[in-house]
Amino acid sequence: MQMTRVDVFEQIFRVFLGLGALVGIVVVAYTLYNAYKYRDTGKAEESDDLPSVGELPTGGKGGKKLFLSFGISAIIVISLVIWTYGMLLYVEDPGDDAREDALDIEVTGESFAWFFEYENGIESTATLRVPAGERVWVETTSGDVWHSFGIPDQRVKADAIPGEYDETWFEADESEAGQQQEIKCFELCGEYHTSMVGTLQIMDADEFDQWMDDQLTMAFTIEDQNESRVTEGYELTLESQESDFEESYTADEFDNGTIEVSDIEQAGEYNVTIESTDGQFEPVEDQFDMTGPVDETYTLEMNATESTANESETNDGGSA
Numbered sequence: 001m002q003m004t005r006v007d008v009f010e011q012i013f014r015v016f017l018g019l020g021a022l023v024g025i026v027v028v029a030y031t032l033y034n035a036y037k038y039r040d041t042g043k044a045e046e047s048d049d050l051p052s053v054g055e056l057p058t059g060g061k062g063g064k065k066l067f068l069s070f071g072i073s074a075i076i077v078i079s080l081v082i083w084t085y086g087m088l089l090y091v092e093d094p095g096d097d098a099r100e101d102a103l104d105i106e107v108t109g110e111s112f113a114w115f116f117e118y119e120n121g122i123e124s125t126a127t128l129r130v131p132a133g134e135r136v137w138v139e140t141t142s143g144d145v146w147h148s149f150g151i152p153d154q155r156v157k158a159d160a161i162p163g164e165y166d167e168t169w170f171e172a173d174e175s176e177a178g179q180q181q182e183i184k185c186f187e188l189c190g191e192y193h194t195s196m197v198g199t200l201q202i203m204d205a206d207e208f209d210q211w212m213d214d215q216l217t218m219a220f221t222i223e224d225q226n227e228s229r230v231t232e233g234y235e236l237t238l239e240s241q242e243s244d245f246e247e248s249y250t251a252d253e254f255d256n257g258t259i260e261v262s263d264i265e266q267a268g269e270y271n272v273t274i275e276s277t278d279g280q281f282e283p284v285e286d287q288f289d290m291t292g293p294v295d296e297t298y299t300l301e302m303n304a305t306e307s308t309a310n311e312s313e314t315n316d317g318g319s320a
C-alpha cells in the first residue's frame, strides 16, 4: 500500500516525538542521578583537593563521556535529517506512475472563491469532490492576486499565483469516505480572505464515478414554435471539439422529442446541428461549453418556403 501525505507527516511527527521524549528522559534522568550522587552530605573534608569557584577542573578520563554524548547526538541528528529528507522527497515526488494514475484537478483561486476543473473538463465551484483511496494531483493557480490553497486535514498547501502553476497531491483514506473537510485560503488576499473557504467532499469511489457520470450527461429536447415536442423528421449531430466524439441521433432514437446522451467522456466545447430529414424545418446550429450536465431545448422553425406556403393558404382562406 502506498503512503498518503497524512501518513508521511504523521510518521515524521511520531519519530520526532518519540526520539525527543527518549533524549529528554535520558538527560533528565542522568542529571537527577548525578545531583543525587554528588549531593552535599556534609562529609567532605577541607583538606580534599576540591576545585574552588572559577577554577577550571584538570585531569579526567580523556573526555570519554564528552565524546560519547557528542557522538550519539551527532548520529541521532544526522540520521534524522537524512530520513526526514527522504520522506519529504517522497512527498515532493511520489514517482512517475503515481503522477500518471492520479486524478488531475486544476484549482483556480479568485477573490474570494475556489474553482475546480477535472481533467475531463467538468467544473465545480467551492466544493471539490474526490474519490477516497485514490491519488489526486492538484495544479493550483490564481485568476487575480496571490492566494494559497490548503486542506489542513490532508496536509495540503500550495501557492496559487497568477500566471504560475504550483502542483501538489493528496490521497484521502478509504476510511474518510463520506467526510467533508475544510478548504481554506492561506494567503491574506483581501477584504473577504476569511470567507475564501471551500469543502472537500470525500466520496466512496463508486459514488464518485456515479456522480461523474451524471456530470457527463446531456439531454436535448426538440420543440416546434408552439412549444410542443417534435417526434419525427430530424437528425441531431453532436460533435466534440476536444475529442474525436461525433455521434448522430435520428428522431426515432428520441423519446417523445427528448434524448439523453450518457456516453460522453470529455466535457468542453461541443457543436450541435439539427437537420430536417424531410426538409420541413430550418437546420439548427449551436455551440456550447460543457462544464457539467447539459440540458438544452431547441426550437425548430418551419422552413421558409413551407411557411410562405402556409401563409398564402391562410390568406386565401381569409379572402374566401
Ligand SMILES: [Cu+2]
Binding pocket: 109, 112, 146, 147, 148, 185, 186, 187, 188, 189, 193, 196
Ligand atoms: Cu485568497
